[in-house]
Structure formats: C-alpha cells, structure tokens
Amino acid sequence: MGLVVQKYGGSSVADAEGIKRVAKRIVEAKQNGNQVVAVVSAMGDTTDELIDLAEQVSPMPAGRELDMLLTAGERISMALLAMAIKKLGHEAQSFTGSQAGVITDSVHNKARIIDVTPGRIKTSVDEGNIAIVAGFQGVSQDTKDITTLGRGGSDTTAVALAAALDADVCEIYTDVDGVFTADPRVVKKARKIDWISFEDMLELAASGSKVLLHRCVEYARRYNIPIHVRSSFSGLQGTWVSSEPKQGAKQVEQALISGVAHDTSEAKVTVVGVPDKPGEAASIFRTIADAEINIDMVVQNVSAAATGLTDISFTLPKTEGRKAIDALEKNKAGIGFDSLRYDDQIGKISLVGAGMKTNPGVTADFFTALSDAGVNIELISTSEIRISVVTRADDVPEAVRAVHSAFGLDSDSDEAVVYGGTGR
Amino acid sequence: MGLVVQKYGGSSVADAEGIKRVAKRIVEAKQNGNQVVAVVSAMGDTTDELIDLAEQVSPMPAGRELDMLLTAGERISMALLAMAIKKLGHEAQSFTGSQAGVITDSVHNKARIIDVTPGRIKTSVDEGNIAIVAGFQGVSQDTKDITTLGRGGSDTTAVALAAALDADVCEIYTDVDGVFTADPRVVKKARKIDWISFEDMLELAASGSKVLLHRCVEYARRYNIPIHVRSSFSGLQGTWVSSEPKQGAKQVEQALISGVAHDTSEAKVTVVGVPDKPGEAASIFRTIADAEINIDMVVQNVSAAATGLTDISFTLPKTEGRKAIDALEKNKAGIGFDSLRYDDQIGKISLVGAGMKTNPGVTADFFTALSDAGVNIELISTSEIRISVVTRADDVPEAVRAVHSAFGLDSDSDEAVVYGGTGR
Incomplete structure (x- = not known):
C-alpha cells in the first residue's frame, strides 16, 4: 500500500x-x-x-x-x-x-x-x-x-x-495529457514525453513550458518526489518527472533532446551608446536590480572601435518593461548612455536536453534548422543542457516547428535523433 | 473611550x-x-x-x-x-x-x-x-x-x-429601525420601542418577533451586555435592550406593555378520545419528546363525564407536524386514543409586558379587545409577563391591530395605557 x-x-x-x-x-x-x-x-x-x-x-x-x-x-x-x-x-x-x-x-x-x-x-x-x-x-x-x-x-x-x-x-x-516535446497548439506533431529528468523539466519550465512551474519542479527535485503529470479527463499515463526512469515501468530511454519550448511573454531593452569601459554594465544592472526586476538574457554587442561606445541588450517580462525603462531613464546621467530602445515583438525558442552536454553538434544543428526556416537570430544564450535564441515574435511558430522536426521529435519520426555513436 | x-x-x-x-x-x-x-x-x-x-x-x-x-x-x-x-x-x-x-x-x-x-x-x-x-x-x-x-x-x-x-x-x-410594538407590516401604527428589558425581549422573541433571536438575547442577559438594535441604512437611534434603562440617556419609562407579537408558523395537533386517567398525557408527550420535537402550548379539554374520554391539544412548528403525527400513529395502541386532528391554519397572538405581573386587569382587557374584534380564541397560555392565544390564522392581522390599539400602543395614541393608580 x-x-x-x-x-x-x-x-x-x-x-x-x-x-x-x-x-x-x-x-x-x-x-x-x-x-x-x-x-x-x-x-x-x-x-x-x-x-x-x-x-x-x-x-x-x-x-x-x-x-x-x-x-x-x-x-x-x-x-x-x-x-x-x-x-x-x-x-x-x-x-x-x-x-x-x-x-x-x-x-x-x-x-x-x-x-x-x-x-x-x-x-x-x-x-x-x-x-x-x-x-x-x-x-x-x-x-x-x-x-x-x-x-x-x-x-x-x-x-x-x-x-x-x-x-x-x-x-x-x-x-492536458502530460508534458509534450513542444506546445501542441503550435506543433501538431508534438509528442507526449513519457519520462523526463528534473533538470530538463526545470529548463523547459524556465523557457516557457507552462505545464509545470519551475518552483514546483525545484521543490520536487530537492526532496526527490516523483511527479506524474496527467489528464483528469482521460485514464492515460502522463509524463513522469523524476531523477531516474521508474524501475519496473516500461524502460524509457532518455532522449538526448527532451523538447522545444517557446515564450512570447518577454520584451527586449537595448541600452544604446554605453561607454565601453569597466563598471558600465554593472551600473545598468544594479539599477534594474534595485527596481526589483528579474531579467533573463543579456548580450553586449562588440564595441565599435571608432566611437568607444557599445550597446547592451537584455530581455525581461513585458509586464516589467515600463518599470525598467523608468528606472534607467531616471539614472541616465549616472549610467551614461545615449538612448533606450524597447521592443516587445520578440520571442524566445529554447532547445532542452541533457544530451547536448556531450554533443557539440547539437548547437550547430539548431542554428542550421533555424537558418533553413529563414529565421533571423537576435540574441543567443546557452546553459549546459539548453540553447535559447531570441527571434521576431512572428517567426516563433515556424521556428519551433522547424527545430522540433530537425531533431526527430515529430510524432511521425521513427526515432529521435541520436548523437554520439553515429558520429553525426 | x-x-x-x-x-x-x-x-x-x-x-x-x-x-x-x-x-x-x-x-x-x-x-x-x-x-x-x-x-x-x-x-x-x-x-x-x-x-x-x-x-x-x-x-x-x-x-x-x-x-x-x-x-x-x-x-x-x-x-x-x-x-x-x-x-x-x-x-x-x-x-x-x-x-x-x-x-x-x-x-x-x-x-x-x-x-x-x-x-x-x-x-x-x-x-x-x-x-x-x-x-x-x-x-x-x-x-x-x-x-x-x-x-x-x-x-x-x-x-x-x-x-x-x-x-x-x-x-x-x-x-429595520429597531424593535417595534408589533410587526409594522401588520400594524401600520406600530411604534419603535426606545428601551425594552431583557425579559420582555425574550418573551417577544419566543412569541414570534424576528428582530432578535431568543438565543442571542439570552446570552446578552446572562452577561448583562446592552444590545442596541438599529438600522444600517439610517443614523437613527434604535431600540436598547438591557437590564435597566441607560443612565444619562433620555429617561425612558418602562411601559407596562412592551408589545404584541404574532406567529403563524405553528400548527395544532389534537389527540381525540384519550381515556381521562393518570399517565395518559405523559405517554403522549413522551412519544413526542422521543421524536425530538419541541412543542409550545398544551391544553387538555374538560372531560366529558359520560364517556370518560377527553381531548388533548398542543401546538408545534409546522415543519415538525408530519413527524409528530407519524410518531403518535405508531404508538396509537400503547397510548390509547381514538383519532388525531391536524390543523395548520392557526395563528398565535401574544401580549408581552412586565406590567401585567401586578395588573390582573390586563388579561381581561386583552380578551375584551379580541372579542370586540370578533376573534374566536381556541387555546390560551400565560406566563408572568405574557398572555398568548391561538386563533384562526386568518384572524391574526385583525387581532394584532385590535390588541395593539386597545393597549394604547398605536403611534397616534397620546399615552400608553397605564394600570395601577387609575384603578382601571
């Protein structure tokens, strides 16, 4: 019992x-x-x-x-x-x-x-x-x-x-029936995931997957409590989230790639014409932190040698956009920049999977898939088990489908793409 | 403060x-x-x-x-x-x-x-x-x-x-603005009571007045907490319920009669043809008590000498009527009676006031008022500070108005009727 x-x-x-x-x-x-x-x-x-x-x-x-x-x-x-x-x-x-x-x-x-x-x-x-x-x-x-x-x-x-x-x-x-390899409303061929590790689930949740919230998964990982996400409308098995695939259950091979997440709830702020010297970035992000705003991705452009000025971009929840702009404008003199650009027509696509840790080919294949789909990349951010890019919001559905398909996640694929042994 | x-x-x-x-x-x-x-x-x-x-x-x-x-x-x-x-x-x-x-x-x-x-x-x-x-x-x-x-x-x-x-x-x-000398929906000339004692309020509540429930007044009396009943829609003073008229406030003389209450939520059960011998009433009311039914008034008719049989009537909430009849029918053999009569077209009119304790004239005036209004009395019950009668339900509004007027409670009366000194 x-x-x-x-x-x-x-x-x-x-x-x-x-x-x-x-x-x-x-x-x-x-x-x-x-x-x-x-x-x-x-x-x-x-x-x-x-x-x-x-x-x-x-x-x-x-x-x-x-x-x-x-x-x-x-x-x-x-x-x-x-x-x-x-x-x-x-x-x-x-x-x-x-x-x-x-x-x-x-x-x-x-x-x-x-x-x-x-x-x-x-x-x-x-x-x-x-x-x-x-x-x-x-x-x-x-x-x-x-x-x-x-x-x-x-x-x-x-x-x-x-x-x-x-x-x-x-x-x-x-x-819904569980956690899917992508949002089924965007990718018709998305597959239900039978088992996913806490780590991959945390990255998916942080990247826009809404089935489980980051906070709940984090708690489950800390105490090693297996989560079973399933539908209250059907009797089907859903998705198990745990540290190891369940013993005795159908042996589930961990896919190298767990899924593709997307998020269109963020905006991008670009601080234009920042003097390219030590301490500048710090004073910008101190200002943001003091306003109690959490930011996500950060990119500093290569400095234009002629001017000695650079641009710094970061993303944050759209709901915090007004507050961030106000805080930066208020400290404009102290920080020292030319102007601010605010763009809320962006989207983020993330590829998540523990497999990419040991497979450098994943990143290249990800960019190739986006390029083949004609999607322009504006920002890039990576962790050990995730790659995220920022694109135009309009490009997000097509980009998610292209990546999902390129990594063999579509439900009509014979097999998920396997890296390593094949040398690919 | x-x-x-x-x-x-x-x-x-x-x-x-x-x-x-x-x-x-x-x-x-x-x-x-x-x-x-x-x-x-x-x-x-x-x-x-x-x-x-x-x-x-x-x-x-x-x-x-x-x-x-x-x-x-x-x-x-x-x-x-x-x-x-x-x-x-x-x-x-x-x-x-x-x-x-x-x-x-x-x-x-x-x-x-x-x-x-x-x-x-x-x-x-x-x-x-x-x-x-x-x-x-x-x-x-x-x-x-x-x-x-x-x-x-x-x-x-x-x-x-x-x-x-x-x-x-x-x-x-x-x-509502407070406690009235009668239900203002029945008696247009009902007056708001400025002050009433706990005891009189308890009798009014037990007799059908709905402004305060018996249980709440009882609690207030036990701990001697003055209650002020007033309207949340007006700023007017309402009715004070306490052991003594409030000191310092406008001196309020206790009327001998506080008010007239009525209740049409009860029904009358008559047990017909009960042998007129010791223990008969006890077995009837034991049956009722075992069914957890609270009864109100009880009257035993004078025995008809020729038959040695009598009738016993009691009142109870209409909602308990079915249960009482079922319980009595079930014990018919044990109790020994001819038949049951059930009447839910009755009403109760009660006159409440500490003044009647020392004024025997009150009871007589009460019956005279009802008689003058052509209202037939079916049952009578009294306490030290209350007289209640049961009448036809249809007669209740007229009876309440007649009694209210006879005791000088109408708002256009110069003075409430005063007993005692006048010898009336």
Whole structure:
C-alpha cells in the first residue's frame, strides 16, 4: 500500500459535474489500495471573480485581506469535493492550508513554504479517510495570518505535502495529457514525453513550458518526489518527472533532446551608446536590480572601435518593461548612455536536453534548422543542457516547428535523433 | 473611550456598495473615539448559493464539510470589509471565528459557543486596528474542526465577543429601525420601542418577533451586555435592550406593555378520545419528546363525564407536524386514543409586558379587545409577563391591530395605557 498525493486544478473542478468526476477518480486511487491526499484549487473562475469583487471595493487591496478573501475559493471546492466523495461511500475530510500544516513566511500574495507539519493529514489518512487539502494557501509562522503562495501555488502545495508525508508519487492532474516535446497548439506533431529528468523539466519550465512551474519542479527535485503529470479527463499515463526512469515501468530511454519550448511573454531593452569601459554594465544592472526586476538574457554587442561606445541588450517580462525603462531613464546621467530602445515583438525558442552536454553538434544543428526556416537570430544564450535564441515574435511558430522536426521529435519520426555513436 | 462591538447582517453587505456604506459607518464609530470590533455575516444570498452547490454534489452533505463550505461566505465579506475600511484610511484586520477565539462544541451546523478567547482581537484593537470578525462560525474544542452556529449565529457571535471583551455595547445593525410594538407590516401604527428589558425581549422573541433571536438575547442577559438594535441604512437611534434603562440617556419609562407579537408558523395537533386517567398525557408527550420535537402550548379539554374520554391539544412548528403525527400513529395502541386532528391554519397572538405581573386587569382587557374584534380564541397560555392565544390564522392581522390599539400602543395614541393608580 502506497501513499499518493494528487492535485486537481481549477479547470478540473469547474462545476458540480467536474467535482463528481474528480471524486470518482480519487476513490479509484483509494480502491487501488493507496492512502490518498488530494490537493485542490478553487473552482474555475472563482479566484478571478473574487479579485473583481476586491477591485470594486478597493483598487489596491491590502495583501493580508486579499489572501483572506482568495482562500475562500479553495474552501468551497475542497468542502464540495469531500461531500462528493462521501456520497460515493468513502470517508473524506477537508483541511485548510493552515490545518494541513503548511507553514509559510509572511509575504502576502506570494508566500514561500518554510515548513510542512502534516500531523492532522497523517492521522486522517491513517484512520482510513481520504484527506482533501486546500491548495495555494498556508499560514504564516510569525503572525499566524492566512497567506497565499502565488502563481502555481497549488502544485507547490501538493509537492510539499508529498515530501512531508514521504509519498510515493505526486500526481498533478491537469487538462492536458502530460508534458509534450513542444506546445501542441503550435506543433501538431508534438509528442507526449513519457519520462523526463528534473533538470530538463526545470529548463523547459524556465523557457516557457507552462505545464509545470519551475518552483514546483525545484521543490520536487530537492526532496526527490516523483511527479506524474496527467489528464483528469482521460485514464492515460502522463509524463513522469523524476531523477531516474521508474524501475519496473516500461524502460524509457532518455532522449538526448527532451523538447522545444517557446515564450512570447518577454520584451527586449537595448541600452544604446554605453561607454565601453569597466563598471558600465554593472551600473545598468544594479539599477534594474534595485527596481526589483528579474531579467533573463543579456548580450553586449562588440564595441565599435571608432566611437568607444557599445550597446547592451537584455530581455525581461513585458509586464516589467515600463518599470525598467523608468528606472534607467531616471539614472541616465549616472549610467551614461545615449538612448533606450524597447521592443516587445520578440520571442524566445529554447532547445532542452541533457544530451547536448556531450554533443557539440547539437548547437550547430539548431542554428542550421533555424537558418533553413529563414529565421533571423537576435540574441543567443546557452546553459549546459539548453540553447535559447531570441527571434521576431512572428517567426516563433515556424521556428519551433522547424527545430522540433530537425531533431526527430515529430510524432511521425521513427526515432529521435541520436548523437554520439553515429558520429553525426 | 469605549469598546463597541457591531454586527452587520447579510442584507447590509449584499454588494460592493453595501460594503462601502458599512465601512463608512464603522469608521464613524472609530472616529467617535471608540475601539471597534465589527462582526459580519456572509454577503446577501451567498449562503443560499453555497447550499445549492452542496445539494448539486450531495443531497445530504456531511455536517463537517457543510460547515467548511458555508464559512467561506463570511471569509469573503469580512476580507472585503477590511479592504474597504483601509481604503478610507483606517487600519483594519479581518479574523475568522477560529482566529477570534470563538470556541464551540462539536455539533456541526448548530454548534453552541462554550468559550471565547479573544486575545488576537484584543491585541488588534489595542494596536489601533478595527477588527472585523466572521460571524456565525467557530472552531470545535475537541476536534479543532470548523463549526457554524446555526440560525441567528452572527448575532450570537457579536454578543459573545462583546461579553468576552467587556464591551460597552453590542450594536446589532439590521434593515429595520429597531424593535417595534408589533410587526409594522401588520400594524401600520406600530411604534419603535426606545428601551425594552431583557425579559420582555425574550418573551417577544419566543412569541414570534424576528428582530432578535431568543438565543442571542439570552446570552446578552446572562452577561448583562446592552444590545442596541438599529438600522444600517439610517443614523437613527434604535431600540436598547438591557437590564435597566441607560443612565444619562433620555429617561425612558418602562411601559407596562412592551408589545404584541404574532406567529403563524405553528400548527395544532389534537389527540381525540384519550381515556381521562393518570399517565395518559405523559405517554403522549413522551412519544413526542422521543421524536425530538419541541412543542409550545398544551391544553387538555374538560372531560366529558359520560364517556370518560377527553381531548388533548398542543401546538408545534409546522415543519415538525408530519413527524409528530407519524410518531403518535405508531404508538396509537400503547397510548390509547381514538383519532388525531391536524390543523395548520392557526395563528398565535401574544401580549408581552412586565406590567401585567401586578395588573390582573390586563388579561381581561386583552380578551375584551379580541372579542370586540370578533376573534374566536381556541387555546390560551400565560406566563408572568405574557398572555398568548391561538386563533384562526386568518384572524391574526385583525387581532394584532385590535390588541395593539386597545393597549394604547398605536403611534397616534397620546399615552400608553397605564394600570395601577387609575384603578382601571
């Protein structure tokens, strides 16, 4: 008998029918001989509706009170889910984040989990109950106030509970069949990945893949909790994310390339006419950091010898663009530059796979594929297991398809491209 | 500087506008130099909507989970109210029943408060905050589960907090101007009562007056907390309910008669042909009690000497009628009676006032007024400070108006009727 932590998102429990369907699936896991803890998000659009209400009352609602308000959403879905399970003849108890022992810091609206003390959950499942836990919420260690975990919070709740309960697996139920080699809306021939390592999944998440958030994968890797991402609408096996392919399961050979991710949520800022001397870049990025803006890629152009001036470009979330420009303009005299250029019509394409570490040919093939597709590259950034390029936003779909196909990831390919032995 | 506990019902906070209006009123109390604790119910129809959702999922939702579900309602209203107050430039913090220290027994859906430990509320108001507290909810002492207090629970929360905080007054805000000498929908000339004793208010509440529930008044009397019932829509003084008329305030002379209450929610059961011998009544009412049915008035008719049989009638809530008839039919052989009659077309009219204790004329005048109005009396029951009669339901409005007028309670009367000295 194992212990399974499951997580169901808002789209899976959008209405009474959805809640009944999820209840059946939870009961199946129990009937298969497992202890089951199910983490649940707020129903469908509840959170957005509550935010609307808050804005009607106050344009800038206080963080503490906004958290109190939003946590009402999971309270509704988790109580209804427990009722639906009991109707199926199984015992169930719902627990708030606080009752489940999800202890956080005091940063309202984006609190971080600092401890999980799941004593009540443990007792509940040991007594034979199915435990339903509110995702996305906790209680602050210092003030005992209710907190929320911010974006992707319910996934993180599930992984954190799985770690604290030493669960066998954390199943993340969603509205897609798993993690794909590319976004299936862009690449029709994208394939579901059966298994992917934590490291590759982290790079995909950082590069724009939205199925799992970086934060949740990071937590799972730290505590070595296998994640199984799967659909709440089908009974199919999804994608396993873990340190090693699951023993006993169908032996999965790790592809050298895991997938292609893309991201069109970023913009590019170019600082034009910067004196090419030590300390210049530092003063630019100090300014950005002081404004609490996270940047992604950075490139410094080769200096034009005649002028002694250079350009520095970086990318950042579009939502932070205005703030970055304002901060730089304010420090223009101190930094010393000619002008700023802002471009929000860019896109990023990333190729991720542990295989590229030992295969220098990957980078060349990546650029060849883009070139053959007529895609111009504006910026390049690499890690040991990832290559990312910035292109025009309009070029992104074609670029993703070209790369996906070039690396043999298309579903009608016989085999993924294998480097190494073949000498290619 | 005083400490004021205020309570706002669901109709006062039905939408964003209502919440802003209530926020202004709370801030006024704070600006008048008071520490303020505001207890709030769920917005408008929220509770009914949540019950609807529960019924879609399960026809008989478990008590524990229904309480978890319903408490989401106050969570929403209290967080929004705190935001609205902060928008007005004052500090506010919202607290759940559990955070406010409302400790209850474990009877879900109708828990009773067994202790209030308002340490966090005290700290919050001492720090200069306005504390907003969820009404209607608490946490069970034994299981630490979330509970709800059932009907009138928010009023009880407010009174209990006022007692625990040693507040100067508990203000119950509602959609009427206070407690009236009769239901203003029935008696156009009904007058608002400026002051009424706990005892008279208890009798009015037990006799059908709906402004304050019996349970809340009882709690206030036990801890001697003055209640001020007033409108959240006007700035008018409402009705004070306390042990003594407020000192320093306009000297209020206690009327001998406080008011006329009526109730058409009861039905009458007559057990026909009961042997007139010891133990018969006991076996009837043992049967009713075993079915957990509360009865109100009881009358045994004079025995018809020729047959040695008598009839016994009692009244009970209409909602319990079916259960009572079933229980009696089941025990028909054991009890020994001819037949049952069930009548749900009855009404009860009650005259309440401490004055009648020492004025035997009141009863006679009451019957004369009813007789003059052509109203037939079916049952009579009295306490030291109340007379109640059962009539046809159709006669109730006319009977209430007649009695109200006969005792000088009409708003165009010069003076309430005074007994005693005048020898009348």
